[in-house]
Amino acid sequence: MSIPVLTQKLLAAKKAKGLSFADLEKVLARDEVWIAALFYGQATASEDEASKLASLLELEPDAIAELMSYPLKGLGPVVPVDPLLYRFYEILQVYGMPMKEVIQEKFGDGIMSAIDFTLDIEKIEDPKGDRVQVTMNGKFLPYKKW
Amino acid sequence: MSIPVLTQKLLAAKKAKGLSFADLEKVLARDEVWIAALFYGQATASEDEASKLASLLELEPDAIAELMSYPLKGLGPVVPVDPLLYRFYEILQVYGMPMKEVIQEKFGDGIMSAIDFTLDIEKIEDPKGDRVQVTMNGKFLPYKKW
Amino acid sequence: MSIPVLTQKLLAAKKAKGLSFADLEKVLARDEVWIAALFYGQATASEDEASKLASLLELEPDAIAELMSYPLKGLGPVVPVDPLLYRFYEILQVYGMPMKEVIQEKFGDGIMSAIDFTLDIEKIEDPKGDRVQVTMNGKFLPYKKW
Amino acid sequence: MSIPVLTQKLLAAKKAKGLSFADLEKVLARDEVWIAALFYGQATASEDEASKLASLLELEPDAIAELMSYPLKGLGPVVPVDPLLYRFYEILQVYGMPMKEVIQEKFGDGIMSAIDFTLDIEKIEDPKGDRVQVTMNGKFLPYKKW
Amino acid sequence: MSIPVLTQKLLAAKKAKGLSFADLEKVLARDEVWIAALFYGQATASEDEASKLASLLELEPDAIAELMSYPLKGLGPVVPVDPLLYRFYEILQVYGMPMKEVIQEKFGDGIMSAIDFTLDIEKIEDPKGDRVQVTMNGKFLPYKKW
Amino acid sequence: MSIPVLTQKLLAAKKAKGLSFADLEKVLARDEVWIAALFYGQATASEDEASKLASLLELEPDAIAELMSYPLKGLGPVVPVDPLLYRFYEILQVYGMPMKEVIQEKFGDGIMSAIDFTLDIEKIEDPKGDRVQVTMNGKFLPYKKW
Amino acid sequence: MSIPVLTQKLLAAKKAKGLSFADLEKVLARDEVWIAALFYGQATASEDEASKLASLLELEPDAIAELMSYPLKGLGPVVPVDPLLYRFYEILQVYGMPMKEVIQEKFGDGIMSAIDFTLDIEKIEDPKGDRVQVTMNGKFLPYKKW
Amino acid sequence: MSIPVLTQKLLAAKKAKGLSFADLEKVLARDEVWIAALFYGQATASEDEASKLASLLELEPDAIAELMSYPLKGLGPVVPVDPLLYRFYEILQVYGMPMKEVIQEKFGDGIMSAIDFTLDIEKIEDPKGDRVQVTMNGKFLPYKKW
Amino acid sequence: MSIPVLTQKLLAAKKAKGLSFADLEKVLARDEVWIAALFYGQATASEDEASKLASLLELEPDAIAELMSYPLKGLGPVVPVDPLLYRFYEILQVYGMPMKEVIQEKFGDGIMSAIDFTLDIEKIEDPKGDRVQVTMNGKFLPYKKW
Amino acid sequence: MSIPVLTQKLLAAKKAKGLSFADLEKVLARDEVWIAALFYGQATASEDEASKLASLLELEPDAIAELMSYPLKGLGPVVPVDPLLYRFYEILQVYGMPMKEVIQEKFGDGIMSAIDFTLDIEKIEDPKGDRVQVTMNGKFLPYKKW
Structure with a gap:
């Protein structure tokens, strides 16, 4: 997976300015x-x-124009090998079917949208080792019948 | 992906008893x-x-013995095509690198554990359409140097 | 790809009764x-x-219970080789990027839902050879920002 | 998937002229x-x-010469991960076999051509959310016997 | 690749009757x-x-009913390893692009149909070693513009 | 699949000279x-x-030297998605096993050589649509026993 | 890779009779x-x-009939993981291109046949460790021009 | 598969000098x-x-330094499609299990080394067509028990 | 990956007897x-x-006979998804090239044998969390020149 | 697999200085x-x-900045074909399930961490051939229940 040129420039400029994503959050709302x-x-x-x-x-x-264009999304057709990325694939492998059972029991036949969707990451401090908390929130979309 | 025999029996017994996973949560704590x-x-x-x-x-x-054994885990070496399961793969495709950036900015070089890990699913009622909230909470594991 | 047992039974019963899907459409609405x-x-x-x-x-x-359960959907993790099925994959190969351009020009950044979605097939009679018309209709889902 | 150089030039020129594909439709008929x-x-x-x-x-x-040449077609030998493109693959996964059943019931053994074929996209305005309508129309080709 | 049950029965019956495909050609025309x-x-x-x-x-x-049904066609999603089958894949690997050049030079942008298509096999006797002659004949389908 | 530089030069020179492959056939015999x-x-x-x-x-x-060298042959390790090329893969999928049956019935255990092999393409004019005729002719190679 | 039933029966019968392949070599010539x-x-x-x-x-x-039929050959579409089998794949990976260079330098453009082909295995006793000697002998097939 | 720069230079220099690998054999021993x-x-x-x-x-x-470095070996993670290379893969497909049976019958549980290994190619002249003889000779490595 | 029948029987018998692998170590030496x-x-x-x-x-x-036969080894041609197994694949992904550098710096061009090889697992008790220690010991095999 | 530019520079500088990794170990501790x-x-x-x-x-x-950044880790989504690297994959294929059995018998349900992890390589001199000893030491992580 190669990092796009614009991404590299953005990351380099952010680093040069000494800004974190949390800082950008305040500016861009x-x-x-x-x-x-x-x-x-x-x-x-x-x-x-x-x-x-x-x-x-x-x-x-x-x-500016590039940031406003409609990108071709995704990492590419692979299972990522970077350990941090892979853990999310492993969660799908291990907890995918259990999540399907519980979501369908609560909501019926349908899916959690990945488009009408938000994702937040929080650091939970813990004396036994800090924890990463990822909260995904997506609209439930029931299958339409016709 | 074939559903294991024990899984089928457990699901059938749960259905026959008219129990939800939420009911089992109360019994098993x-x-x-x-x-x-x-x-x-x-x-x-x-x-x-x-x-x-x-x-x-x-x-x-x-x-009883089978429930206590150490299972061979995972769905199998595939990207799932079931739409509910696939959305979690798509989230990794679209938000994987952004998550890596934000987690590493907050924590340093390391990963979110998928073993010292919990996952909760909640139904958030919303007049514009109910929402699925998935909360993942895993210990941050910094890379050891030696 | 193996055909599930229930599917085989349903197709056999329909055939034995001499019913078409169009006949079932009238009964089931x-x-x-x-x-x-x-x-x-x-x-x-x-x-x-x-x-x-x-x-x-x-x-x-x-x-009855099986027809009411929430199925694990999809053909399986493969590009189908049956010629009728393959043509739909080929349409994605050839017209995928053009569709993306036109849909995004008309609607902005987002997708056509495959869940809030209907699909109709009509036979268009034509002296030069009848034509298959497939109409897909899915809700546009704009990417949520947060 | 890399975007060919000519494609990039065409898209950039169209953007610079402020033209939509609908505008080009009028000029090129x-x-x-x-x-x-x-x-x-x-x-x-x-x-x-x-x-x-x-x-x-x-x-x-x-x-001019390049636009008149016979291109090597297709995205490449992959299942696309861009969410807009993927939904068309998912439609094939979920509705492929049902389409095969209905098309063959109406037409007999054969396929919908992807060559003698047209594809239209329309925006259907809807107060509950606009809808994308994709109409595919291909000649039915019956299998020849010999 | 497993051989379907009906195929096995047909081949066994043909063998038991001592019939060749050429014999069946005469009966079935x-x-x-x-x-x-x-x-x-x-x-x-x-x-x-x-x-x-x-x-x-x-x-x-x-x-009888099974022979009249509309089959799910193809060997499966693989490059065959049987040497006789593989040679046809190798011909595509080696002569695919040359065939594309020559067909398009003679016919324009389009394809040879694999549906409105016949395939004959003949044994050409030759003192230096008999030869297999495979003749494929498919309708040229020009790309429709719309 | 990228087109090699020499191929591009040869195709461009041929186009600039206004020559067809049929013209070259006369010169090169x-x-x-x-x-x-x-x-x-x-x-x-x-x-x-x-x-x-x-x-x-x-x-x-x-x-000159490059045309006389021994090339590394083949398109690469993929099933081609270009529709013209794909049809030859589909023919192998659909008619591979039938060809194997008929060739072995006529010749015994062995293969059609793809090396001691010729391939011709002819345009068969037909009022219902011209036809592409591809004739493959390869030496039958019986399996050696030892 | 599953071992075919006939193979299992043959291996079991050979073992029960206490015969080696070398013994069978004498009987069958x-x-x-x-x-x-x-x-x-x-x-x-x-x-x-x-x-x-x-x-x-x-x-x-x-x-008897099964031993005389024309088999569908090959292990299946995989790189074998059994260590003894894998070493032959590794030899192709490491020495494939060098073999191509040397064979073509000695013979011209063409291949070593895998059909008009024999393969022998000998045990070479050696005090530093016995050695396996595999001798492959295939007819050189020059590419036909036409 | 791209040919490394050093390989290209070595092949070009060898060609320019008019040397065969057999000539180099004499110089380098x-x-x-x-x-x-x-x-x-x-x-x-x-x-x-x-x-x-x-x-x-x-x-x-x-x-000189590059020739003395420890290379990353292998063609890459693919089944080669070049016909000369592919035949060695086909030999593994067709004769892999028979070789495993015969080697293990002669030597016990273990493998032929691909490291303590030599490979020779000889041209065997034959009026019915010259033959390629490939002799592989590798140390037998028995599985260690511990 | 399906567990072979003999493996299941051995594991069940060991469990029924209440034996650990460490117990078997004492009996079998x-x-x-x-x-x-x-x-x-x-x-x-x-x-x-x-x-x-x-x-x-x-x-x-x-x-007894089955335990003495020469098995077809390996899990199968996949990257395992079970988390315990996957970590060993990840170690290869992350530390593979560094291991290659260090081994070759210490030993020269060659490999660590996986045949003349032992593997031990020890539990290292540690108040901050017990540790798994895996010791692999394989003969270095230098590449033979010839 | 291409070697990153920084890696190439580091290796070249180390070589130019005549330093081994063992030398660097002393400087960097x-x-x-x-x-x-x-x-x-x-x-x-x-x-x-x-x-x-x-x-x-x-x-x-x-x-300096690049050495301090958080890298995208891993070789890429492939089974490596370099023989030294492949042996570690083969060890996983052959000894993966046995390691899982023994680790779980000693520790319970969980994994060996590849993050809180060290890896050492030692050269064990041996008159019958030196040996490579790889010691992996990772924290055992038990599966959390919630």
């Missing part, structure tokens, strides 16, 4: 995960969001 | 998702948990 | 494609739909 | 989806079509 | 390759063809 | 398909053939 | 490797060979 | 196949071997 | 990991070892 | 395997470690 998704070409900025980001990070003018 | 994982051979019961479940669902005696 | 999806374990019947179908096709009592 | 397919190297222009497009978008002279 | 395709569930018989074959090979009555 | 195979690096020219081609197409001197 | 290939359904016996083997191993009468 | 393996980055030269080769082929000084 | 490998059909017992095990576990007589 | 992992972008240096390494190897200033 968008969640840090959504902003990281925008950095990786997985989300689309409004003109206002693109301009703010471009001015904050002193990007070249072309970047 | 374990989360409904963990219990569904046990049904699918993805988790291991203690003797006490296995006995309670066996007596509640009137299982054959062999089932 | 559901589209013939949706009914064929139910036959293949890709959709879930209500109790009323399952009972009507079971009595029409003289199914064994177990079939 | 071809459907917007077919024109998007031409942009992506999935269709072949006549000399007249290529010249009109080249003059409208002020392309370099080489582009 | 269909080419031997088409008949072999019917044996392998890759083609569909008319009622008359199925009855003739069933009576000639003394098949059980169920076989 | 080799079949047009074999010449297209040479263009795609799938065959090896003699010094005489390479020189004639180089002088006809005004190639740079290096090209 | 065929090389032990070819006989092992016959056991694994990778070669075809003549009627005489099949009868001799059947009587020596006291096989059921059906076995 | 190593087998021609091993030398071809060195050319393809599959083997490691001693300082003496690298210097001799560099001076014979008039290589740039950097080449 | 082989390491517990080697014995577990024998259980899983990955190693070959001598007659003495097979008899001792059969009598200890009260196995049926057939088991 | 980190194990040689960990340092090799850092070279391959599989580990993250502290500022102090990065500076020491940069000054020792006379790296360009940019390298």
Whole structure:
């Protein structure tokens, strides 16, 4: 998986400015995960969001249009081998069917949307070792009958 | 993907008794998702948990030992095509790199454990359409240097 | 790809009764494609739909519960080689990116839902050779920002 | 999947001119989806079509010959992970066998051509959320016996 | 690749009767390759063809309906390793692009149909070693523009 | 699949000269398909053939040696998605086993050589639509016993 | 990879009789490797060979016909993981291109036949550790031009 | 599979000097196949071997160090489609299990080493067509018990 | 991955007897990991070892011959998804190249044998959490030159 | 698998300085395997470690930041074909299930961490051939119940 050029530029500019995604969250009024998704070409900025980001990070003018375009999304057709990424695939392997059972028992036949969807990451401090908390929230979409 | 025989028996017995996973949660004092994982051979019961479940669902005696064995875990080496399961793979495709960036910014080099890990599913009622909330909570494991 | 046992029984009973999917459409008040999806374990019947179908096709009592369960959907993790099925994969190969361009130009960043979705098939008679018309209709889901 | 150079130039020129595919439809007297397919190297222009497009978008002279050549078609040997593209693969996974049943019941043994084929996309406005309507129309080709 | 049960029965009955495909060609007035395709569930018989074959090979009555059904075609999603089959894959690997060039030079943008298609096999006797001659004949289908 | 540089140069020179493969057939006294195979690096020219081609197409001197080298053959380890190429893979999927049955019935245990092999393409004019005729002719190689 | 039923029966009968492949070599006047290939359904016996083997191993009468049929050859579409088998794949990985260079330098453009081919295995005793010697001998097949 | 830069330089220099691998065998006192393996980055030269080769082929000084480094070996994770290479894969497919039977019968449980291993290629002249003889010789390694 | 029948019987008998692999280590005078490998059909017992095990576990007589046969080894051609197994694949992904560098720096061009090889597992008690220690010990095999 | 640019520079500088990983171990007070992992972008240096390494190897200033970044880890989604790397995959294939049995018998349901993990390589001199000893030491992580 190669990192797109715009992503590299955005990450380098953010690093040069000494900004965290949490800092950008305050400026853009968008969640840090959504902003990281925008950095990786997985989300689309409004003109206002693109301009703010471009001015904050002193990007070249072309970047604004690119941040507003509709990206081709996804990592590519592979199971990722990076250990941090892989754990999410493993969670699907181990807890996928249990999640399907519980979601369908609560909601009926349908899915959790990955489009009308938010994802938050929190650091839960814990003396036995800090914990990562990932909260996914997606609209339930029942299968339509016709 | 074929459903293991024990899983089929457990699901059938639960259905025959008219029990939900939430009902089993009260009896076993374990989360409904963990219990569904046990049904699918993805988790291991203690003797006490296995006995309670066996007596509640009137299982054959062999089932107790099987519920206490150490299962070979996972769906198998595939990207699942069931739409509910696939959405979790898509979340990894679209939000995997953004999650990596934000987790590492908050925690440093390491991963979220998928072993010292819990997963909860809640139904958030919403007039515009109910929402599925999945909360994953895993210990952060920093890479050891040596 | 093996055909599930229930599917085989449903198809055999339908054939024995000399019924077409169009005939079933009249009885169940559901589209013939949706009914064929139910036959293949890709959709879930209500109790009323399952009972009507079971009595029409003289199914064994177990079939009603199975028709009402939440199926594990999909053909399996493969590109189908049956020529009729493959043509739909080829359409995605050839017209996938053009569809993405046109849909996003008309709607913005998002997708056509495959859940809040209907699919109809019509025979268009034509002296130069009859034509198959497939109409897909899915709700546009814009990407949520957060 | 990398976007071919000619495709990038065509999309950039179209954007610079502020033209939509619907605008090009009027000039070329071809459907917007077919024109998007031409942009992506999935269709072949006549000399007249290529010249009109080249003059409208002020392309370099080489582009005319390239638009008239016979392209190597397809996205490549993968299941696409972009969510918009993937939904069409999912439709094949979930509704493939039902479509096969209904098409063969109506037409006999054969396929819907993906060559003698048209594809239209319409926006259906709906207060509960606009809908994408995709209409595929292909000649039925019965299997020849010999 | 497992051989379907009906195929096994047909091949066994043919062997028991001491018949070649060339013999069946005379009875059914269909080419031997088409008949072999019917044996392998890759083609569909008319009622008359199925009855003739069933009576000639003394098949059980169920076989007639099965020979008349619309089969799920193809070997499965694999590159075959049997050396005889593999050579046809190798021909595609080595001569695929040259064939594409020559066909398109002669016909324009389009394909050779594999549906409106016949395939004959002849033995060409040759003192230096007999030769297999395979003649494929398919309708040219030009890409439709719309 | 990327087109090799020499192939691109050969195709461009041929186009610039306004020559068809049929024209080259007359000059080189080799079949047009074999010449297209040479263009795609799938065959090896003699010094005489390479020189004639180089002088006809005004190639740079290096090209002669390259045309005479022993190429690494094949498209690459994939099932091609280009529709024209795919149809030959589909023919193998659908008619592979029937061809094996008929060839072995006529010849015994062995294969059709893809090396001592010729391939011709003819255009058969037909008022109902022209037809592509592909004739493959390969030496039968019986399995050696030892 | 599952071992075919006939293979299992042949191996069991050979073991019960206390015979080695070298013993069978004397009876059948065929090389032990070819006989092992016959056991694994990778070669075809003549009627005489099949009868001799059947009587020596006291096989059921059906076995004779099966030994004389034309098998579907190959292990299946996989890289084998058994360490003994894998080493042959590794030899292809490491020495494949060097073999191609040397064979083509000695013979020109073509291949070593795997059909007009023999394979012998010898044990070379050596005080530093015995050695396995595998001798492959295949007819060189030059590419035909046409 | 792309040919490494050093390999290309070595092959070009060898060609320019008009040397065969057999000629290099005399100079380096190593087998021609091993030398071809060195050319393809599959083997490691001693300082003496690298210097001799560099001076014979008039290589740039950097080449000596590269010829002495420990290469990352193998063609890559694919089944090769080049017909000459593929035949060795086919031999493994067809004769793999028979070789395993015969080797284990002669030697016990273990493998033929692909490291303590030599490979020779000889041209056997034959009026019915010359033959390629490949002799592999590897130390038998018995499985250690502990 | 399905567990072989003999493995299931061995594991069940061991469980019924209340024996650990460490207990079997004392009886067979082989390491517990080697014995577990024998259980899983990955190693070959001598007659003495097979008899001792059969009598200890009260196995049926057939088991002795099966324990002494030469197994087809390996899990199958997949990356395992069971989390315990996967971690060893991940170690190869993350530390594979570093191990190659260090081993080659210490030993030269060659490999660690996986045949002349032992593997031990120890439990290292630790108040911060017990640790698994896996010690692999394989003969270094230098690449032979010839 | 392509070697990253930074890795190439680090290896070249180390070679130019005539340093081994064991030499670097003394300077950095980190194990040689960990340092090799850092070279391959599989580990993250502290500022102090990065500076020491940069000054020792006379790296360009940019390298310090890169050595301190959080890398995307892993070789890529493939089974490696390099023989040294492959042996570790083979060990997983052959000894994976036995290791799972023994680890779970000693520790219960859980895994050996590949994050809280160390790996050492030692050369064990042996007159019958030196041996490679790889010691892996990872924290046991029991599955959490909730």
